[in-house]
Amino acid sequence: MTERTRIPLHRDPKVRAILVQVLAAVVVGYGFYSLFQTTVDNLVARGIQTGTSFFDEVAPFQIGFTPFFDYTLGQSKYIDVFFVGIQNTILVAVLGIIAATLLGFFIGVIRLSPNWLVSRGALVYIEVFRNVPLLLQIMFWNFAIFLPTLPAPKNSIAMGAFYLNARGFHTPLPVIENTTGVAIWIALLTVLGIGLLMFARRAKVLFEETGQRLPVLWISLAVLIIGGYIFYLVSGSPLSFDEPVLGRFNFKGGGQLPLPLFSLWFALTLYTSAFIAENVRAGIQSVSHGQTEAAYALGLSRKNTVNLVTIPQALRVIIPPTISQYLNLTKNSSLAVAVGYEELVAVWAGITLNQTGQALVIIGMTVAVYECLSLLTSFVLNWYNKRIQLTER
Amino acid sequence: MKLSAKIATSVAASAVAVAQVASAGTLDDVKARGELKCGVSGGVPGFSAPDDAGRMQGIDAAVCDAVAAAVLGDASKVVFIPLTAKERFTALASGEVDVLSRNTTHTLTREASLGLNFTYYNYIDGQGFMVMKDSGIKSTLELDGASICVQAGTTTELNMADYFRNNNMKFTPVGYETSTQTREGFEGGACDVLTSDKSQLAALSTEMKVGPAGVTILPETISKEPLGPVVRQGDDQWMDIVAMTLYALINAEELGITSGNIDSLKAKPGNPAVARLVGAEGNMGELLGLGADWSYNAIKQVGNYGEIYERTVAPIGIPRAGSVNDLWTRGGILYAPPIR
Numbered sequence: 001m002t003e004r005t006r007i008p009l010h011r012d013p014k015v016r017a018i019l020v021q022v023l024a025a026v027v028v029g030y031g032f033y034s035l036f037q038t039t040v041d042n043l044v045a046r047g048i049q050t051g052t053s054f055f056d057e058v059a060p061f062q063i064g065f066t067p068f069f070d071y072t073l074g075q076s077k078y079i080d081v082f083f084v085g086i087q088n089t090i091l092v093a094v095l096g097i098i099a100a101t102l103l104g105f106f107i108g109v110i111r112l113s114p115n116w117l118v119s120r121g122a123l124v125y126i127e128v129f130r131n132v133p134l135l136l137q138i139m140f141w142n143f144a145i146f147l148p149t150l151p152a153p154k155n156s157i158a159m160g161a162f163y164l165n166a167r168g169f170h171t172p173l174p175v176i177e178n179t180t181g182v183a184i185w186i187a188l189l190t191v192l193g194i195g196l197l198m199f200a201r202r203a204k205v206l207f208e209e210t211g212q213r214l215p216v217l218w219i220s221l222a223v224l225i226i227g228g229y230i231f232y233l234v235s236g237s238p239l240s241f242d243e244p245v246l247g248r249f250n251f252k253g254g255g256q257l258p259l260p261l262f263s264l265w266f267a268l269t270l271y272t273s274a275f276i277a278e279n280v281r282a283g284i285q286s287v288s289h290g291q292t293e294a295a296y297a298l299g300l301s302r303k304n305t306v307n308l309v310t311i312p313q314a315l316r317v318i319i320p321p322t323i324s325q326y327l328n329l330t331k332n333s334s335l336a337v338a339v340g341y342e343e344l345v346a347v348w349a350g351i352t353l354n355q356t357g358q359a360l361v362i363i364g365m366t367v368a369v370y371e372c373l374s375l376l377t378s379f380v381l382n383w384y385n386k387r388i389q390l391t392e393r
Numbered sequence: 394m395k396l397s398a399k400i401a402t403s404v405a406a407s408a409v410a411v412a413q414v415a416s417a418g419t420l421d422d423v424k425a426r427g428e429l430k431c432g433v434s435g436g437v438p439g440f441s442a443p444d445d446a447g448r449m450q451g452i453d454a455a456v457c458d459a460v461a462a463a464v465l466g467d468a469s470k471v472v473f474i475p476l477t478a479k480e481r482f483t484a485l486a487s488g489e490v491d492v493l494s495r496n497t498t499h500t501l502t503r504e505a506s507l508g509l510n511f512t513y514y515n516y517i518d519g520q521g522f523m524v525m526k527d528s529g530i531k532s533t534l535e536l537d538g539a540s541i542c543v544q545a546g547t548t549t550e551l552n553m554a555d556y557f558r559n560n561n562m563k564f565t566p567v568g569y570e571t572s573t574q575t576r577e578g579f580e581g582g583a584c585d586v587l588t589s590d591k592s593q594l595a596a597l598s599t600e601m602k603v604g605p606a607g608v609t610i611l612p613e614t615i616s617k618e619p620l621g622p623v624v625r626q627g628d629d630q631w632m633d634i635v636a637m638t639l640y641a642l643i644n645a646e647e648l649g650i651t652s653g654n655i656d657s658l659k660a661k662p663g664n665p666a667v668a669r670l671v672g673a674e675g676n677m678g679e680l681l682g683l684g685a686d687w688s689y690n691a692i693k694q695v696g697n698y699g700e701i702y703e704r705t706v707a708p709i710g711i712p713r714a715g716s717v718n719d720l721w722t723r724g725g726i727l728y729a730p731p732i733r
Binding site: 048049247338339355 | 478479482483486502503506507508537538539540542545546547550551553554555557558564565566567568569570574577578581582583585625626627
């Protein structure tokens with residue numbers, strides 16, 4: 001060992017590799033540090049105050065749509081505005097992701113329909129919605145379609161206790177009248193749920209033993225709706241409904257889905273679904289035709305072939321690019337300011353930034369929120385993707 | 394290794410580039426460039442909106458024209474940069490514009506914490522509310538529960554919140570980014586009321602389908618909105634130039650100097666105050682670091698304050714006689730320090 005000629009340190013590839021890495025890290029780190037320092041120096045030189053002390057100041061403006069969060073003008077603080085913004089961003093993102101997935105899947109599947117008219121229709125849909133800039137679409141739906149066509153509150157379109165007008169969609173909201181009644185109802189529903197789970201397990205056993213399939217989903221749904229309603233009556237109808245009532249200007253009471261949220265959601269859904277549809281089409285086409293033929297040869301029905309053979313294999317191809325679409329949708333929701341929906345960029349990086357002038361802190365926090373939301377979405381979906389990936393035996 | 398070395402060099406280079414922040418005087422920058430960069434709203438008739446020929450017109454734009462005339466001798470040497478309410482202060486602080494003349498309200502927070510200086514006021518405004526005429530509403534106190542379209546991030550939004558809180562009334566704000574969008578939302582029925590500075594309400598009503606006759610601007614004025622040009626903090630010379638140019642335009646009106654008679658007055662001024670203002674006497678321009686004909690150029694090429702008002706704000710339906718924007722000698726509060 002000791003006889004071997006030692007490589008001089010500066011020519012040892014391992015040492016050199018580490019050295020270069022460290023050097024690069026130091027230079028990059030210094031670059032960032034000097035950027036930061038320059039910014040701070042310039043802020044000081046120009047007399048611009050910065051910091052987080054404004055968080056606890058009372059926010060001097062009103063926010064219209066705060067469904068899950070109490071925002072009171074004159075009491076709520078700037079930091080509350082931040083949370084309202086995050087909440088509204090997440091709301092529209094979740095609604096958009098659900099709708100875009102369903103619609104995108106549907107369009108993607110019918111894009112491959114043997115019916116010429118249907119598949120060309122899907123093609124036109126995809127090409128129109130994915131090639132027009134999103135901001136234009138949002139403004140088009142809001143200012144050119146919904147606002148001019150929907151009536152003023154006085155002439156609202158009534159559907160029972162539901163009302164639609166240019167301000168949005170107004171619904172009755174359940175109010176708990178009798179707490180014990182609600183508790184009984186929930187307990188009964190839980191029992192029903194456990195029963196249905198046992199039924200599903202039993203159906204699976206039956207299928208494995210005899211090959212007979214029961215329509216578990218439909219039976220469960222029917223039992224849940226009918227049973228749920230009977231139990232609701234049994235527990236003494238413990239809920240009442242707060243119905244929207246037309247006031248001097250608009251409906252008061254009940255729940256409200258404001259038009260800006262609807263326009264934004266609608267545009268985001270159409271736009272993103274066009275991309276998801278292409279992912280779905282590519283995924284389905286990636287499954288070799290031999291798989292379908294083999295399934296038919298085994299005697300599987302057309303429906304079962306699609307549901308049990310084609311889609312599970314296609315999902316592995318569909319999910320990774322669809323994650324990107326979900327992230328895009330979340331980030332695209334920041335275009336909301338054009339139609340007046342109060343999400344993070346509108347109320348925090350917009351109103352709050354302008355009222356306090358704290359650009360550095362506010363933009364930094366906004367970036368961090370989108371970063372976290374994106375990482376969280378990727379994390380969840382990557383986990384799901386891993387679960388359904390092909391497990392080689 | 395080569396790549397990492399390259400990255401390292403470029404990062405270091407960009408850090409150095411960022412460190413070199415322009416610190417020279419704005420006056421020298423503008424002279425060297427031969428152009429004045431002026432931030433405007435770009436979409437408010439009467440204040441700053443492009444005309445048929447694409448040239449920015451309005452009382453805000455005229456201030457920049459006058460500053461360009463005073464500094465560069467040519468009122469057309471202005472590059473107008475349209476800014477949203479959100480962008481405006483950052484654009485000024487970062488040097489993207491030399492003057493911000495964008496119907497901006499002077500407030501303590503802005504003056505003290507944003508690294509800006511307000512110079513003087515070119516229009517004194519107040520916030521009001523506009524409703525459709527057929528709503529039958531006669532007073533802002535009837536607006537409890539209304540949805541109100543507003544430009545997000547403005548003092549307007551804050552005044553409205555204060556006013557409703559003060560009067561124990563509820564409202565739902567519908568915030569848009571630009572004033573054009575607030576008008577579209579109001580027309581489409583997204584809100585019952587449109588709020589803004591009264592001058593803007595009048596301007597926006599001229600763009601509506603129903604026209605000014607189809608709307609009512611409610612009588613109450615709920616705030617003070619002194620609007621004027623803004624400059625960066627820390628460049629006192631430049632601040633003086635912008636303020637003095639505005640003062641010169643106001644003094645010109647008071648002394649009866651117009652773009653039409655300035656040449657004959659310069660040849661035979663008579664009144665010493667007139668002589669100083671037209672550059673026939675004294676060294677006013679020199680004190681500011683400008684040529685002796687600074688105020689002459691501004692008045693000759695852009696007109697005095699009254700001429701500018703009649704050309705820009707009067708056509709959108711806001712008469713001046715006896716209003717706050719009239720001269721102090723005629724019952725208004727427009728008052729400029731003497732040029733001497």
